[in-house]
Amino acid sequence: MMRIGVIGCGNMASAVVIGIHKSNPEVEFLTYTPSQVRAKNLAQEVKGAVVSSLQDFEKVDYLMIACKPQQFSSLAKELEGLDLSKLTLVSIMAAVPIEKIQMALKSKNVIRLMPSMPMQVEEGISLLLASDGLQKEKMADFSELLKGSSVIFECKSETEFNQLTVLTASGPAYVYYLAEIFEKQLLDWGVDKDAAKQLAIQLFKGSSLFMEASTLSLNDQIAQVTSKKGVTIEAIDLFRSSSIGQNIKTGVERAFQRSLEIEKAIESEIR
Structure with a gap:
């Protein structure tokens, strides 16, 4: 055993x-x-x-x-x-x-x-x-x-391990953060608390399963849900123009830099 x-x-x-x-x-x-x-x-x-x-x-x-x-x-x-x-x-x-x-x-x-x-x-x-x-x-x-x-x-x-850590291990917190944003929007629209959480979770759950099942690139999957001058593209265009994607990348990079700071501090203790 x-x-x-x-x-x-x-x-x-x-x-x-x-x-x-x-x-x-x-x-x-x-x-x-x-x-x-x-x-x-x-x-x-x-x-x-x-x-x-x-x-x-x-x-x-x-x-x-x-x-x-x-x-x-x-x-x-x-x-x-x-x-x-x-x-x-x-x-x-x-x-x-x-x-x-x-x-x-x-x-x-x-x-x-x-x-x-x-x-x-x-x-x-x-x-x-x-x-x-x-x-x-x-x-x-x-x-x-x-x-x-x-x-x-x-x-x-070690470098690859530390870089991926701030995405794969820290990543669930980023997903929960985004889910919370959608939950709060639903609450603002009058949806009750339990239903708002359930809808936000199902949004991520269903989308994840669909991403996994699809043979399309993630960008093509975005295109599947949007159409010119439609409803969804209004939100996507705003997300892109306000650099939400870049801010997320910057946040992940800051998390990596913080891990390097902690590593340096620990190295000085172990010497």
Whole structure:
């Protein structure tokens, strides 16, 4: 039986663990948080076990590091004295490169994983990046665990991993933001709260399914819904002339730059 240790049981870690559990119920999870509260909640949901000591993780197959990037230095000190060299470490931390994880935890076997929240409903995206020299079987086995809950994309470099993170992992927040705008418009028109939310969600759900089923480019799909001097093109023309698309791209780029700032700050702590 495969055993996965989980340090940190926040939203992203929970999305991964729950997603894996749904398609791989035989995997055993050992969870840990300092207060044990969130560890207990997650363990109950996936029929796992809570551990009270970090030493219990020395015998797992994979050890998932899911603390906040700013907490990694403190965690590394707590893990000093443990032999992690034979484990495969799976980091869900943003902005912490593989080299720094290897240095701090004294293990060469590292996988960076960046999940997305929709993994909980088996519709996520998982970015993966493996350390040089990691056994192909280790990467393949872990990737297989994720296939039931997400689309897998293996990155070629730390830069690509960090860039895609602000789109695939942060992206659901952008989608929720846009959905909220439409929900508020419906509320302004007098639609009741529950119906407004349902309509906004269905708009994105149905459109996503149609995008996936269609062989047309996204631009051609826009053209399918619009017509010259029609209703829809009025909104699209305004969106384009007011640079909404460019503002979204700028926002994503700012998120990427912020990740670089965090990475630089963490590097100075780990040296």
